[in-house]
Amino acid sequence: MFGLAGPNGAGKSTLISLLLGYLEPTDGSVRIAGLKPRAFVERNGIGYLSELIAIPPRWKLENALERYGILAGVPAAELATRIAQVIDLLGLGDQRGKTVKQLSKGNLQRLGLAQALLRDEQVIILDEPTHGLDPVWTQRFRDIVEALRRPGRAIFIASHNLDELQRLADRVAIIDHGQLQRVVQPRGGATSSATPYIISVVGDDAVVRNVFANAESRGNGDYELPALDLLTLNAGVAALLQRGVLVSNLRPAHSMLEQHFREAVGE
Amino acid sequence: MTAPQRRRARLSQYTPWIFRDYMTNQGPSTIVVVLLVGFLSVMPVIQGVTGAATKMGQVPVETARRILEAMLPPLAFLGTFFATNGIIANDRKLGYYRFLFAKPVSPPAYYAMTFGVYGVGLLLISIALMGIWAVTVRPMFPIEILVIIPLMYLAYGGIGFLLSAAWRFDWLSLVTVLLIANVAWAVWGNAEGLRHWILYVLPPVHRANDVYRLRFEGPPGVIPWSSIAWLGGYGLACFVLGMIVVRKRSLGTS
DSSP states (O other): OEEEEOOTTSSHHHHHHHHTTSSOOSSSOOOBTTBOHHHHHHHHOOEEEOSSOOOOTTSBHHHHHHHHHHHHTOOHHHHHHHHHHHHHHTTOGGGTTSBGGGSOHHHHHHHHHHHHTSSOOSEEEEESTTTTOOHHHHHHHHHHHHHTOOTTOEEEEEOSOHHHHHHHOSEEEEEETTEEEEEEOTTSOOOSSOEEEEEEEESOHHHHHHHSTTOEEEETTEEEEEEEOHHHHHHHHHHHHHTTOEEEEEEESSOHHHHHHHHHHTO | OOOOOOOOOOHHHHHHHHHHHHHHTHHHHHHHHHHHHHHHHHHHHHTTTTSSOOOTTOOOHHHHHHHHHHHHHHHHHHHHHHHHTTTTHHHHHHTTHHHHTTSSOOHHHHHHHHHHHHHHHHHHHHHHHHHHHHHHTOSOOOTTHHHHHHHHHHHHHHHHHHHHHHOSOHHHHHHHHHHHHHHHHHHHTTOOTHHHHHHTTSOOGGGHHHHHTSOSSSSOOOOOHHHHHHHHHHHHHHHHHHHHHHHHSOTTOO
16 A cells, blocks of 8 residues: 655645646656556556546436446446445435535545445555545545555545644655655654654653753643753663652654654655 | 556447437527418418418428428528537536546547437438428428438538537537528539638538428429539538547547
8 A cells, every 4th residue: 555645736636637637747758567557547547536626517426336336347247236235335325315516524524435446456646535535434445445555456535634644654655846765664663863853741740840951841641852862861761760750651743654754855 | 556447438329329319409499480481481471471271181292392492591591500500519608528537438439429310410410300390281292301401411411510619619610501501502603713612621612402302292303412412512511620639639629
């Protein structure tokens, strides 16, 4: 599972359009399994969820899935079952008779994902997949995407949501101004470089400030600690415990991916 | 990554959906506009404005034939106009291409099929309108319409298809091109030199009347093969060019 992160205008959607053959590169070339994108898509199809869900507004949800299923090459004998499965998977059972224009933003997003999953595709591309989903469905979406993992399948996710990419992606490419800045393994273990942390404590404020000289209080016993290496951090925590301050939570102020992102795009 | 087993869209099974789209969108527009034109043409005859009043369903054959000849150009043009307006450009403009062509679908094959199905739809709508005509004006079914409508659909529709493939302002440009062609053929029809050759790049709209004048319920006339070939050939050439544009022009540009 490959993630794609970048600020607005970085070129994420353009890159996806290149992968689908919707745009031609002005320089260089794109190949999927050795084929030009359009040749690959017209041969095999791609499970694609676009950022903008564009489906004719008068189509009914179930009819839309039937149309896309036929075009996706789902065998006629399997089509009804497959549609029922994706409707069930995406919780769209009570929406099946509605037209596209009657759907809420979240349900439209789920319909977009449903049509991408109609066939067992080898390549899946999801552009801002949780855009418009409520927290429950955002989590459900992550579970669905996790379940899509299988050998030989490539899943490509572009998202503004770094937390989502941190949780889902095995590798994340960070791009800016149309250039690849770096490729990160977001779950590659703790960084050894100095990192700012958030610590939550129960105890004397003066003790915390005494141990971590530049700690900034965020209220409710939370403090943001300046960039510290692991040795200094652990020594500080030991000093707090020795002096009767209890630590209830300790985490990096930014996820590893967020840190990389900030460094790569200069934010 | 290795290429998976090839799996194509079932385009032929998608045909009923395209037909349904035509019958729920463009078809009704064609019926309403042509019925309005027909009503405005027939009512003066029924009311006796143009001579002795006559009854619905019993309009004299020669009068019915003349009215039908007058109504055929609007039917062919407006029907084709509604059918091909936005046939490709709308998918680009509104972003519908994104899901459609992420499936294993060839855009030229998809749009060629759409063009064909819409043509069949227009023909069926025309036959239905002739049924209404037979009931309300005079019982007659001019078989020539089965030639005229498909031919004019190919002639005008081929141009519309090319324009829709090329850019987003297809309806506006179709009307403009046909208007320019009409004026140019009227003004420069007998010109020589460069103007003469420019005319041959424009749609042969001056030949349309030859086709519309195919006899209805009258003595058989001379079949205008040259005009049929010119109009059909021009439309077919535009359609083929349109297919090339669909293949070559990036889907993501509108």
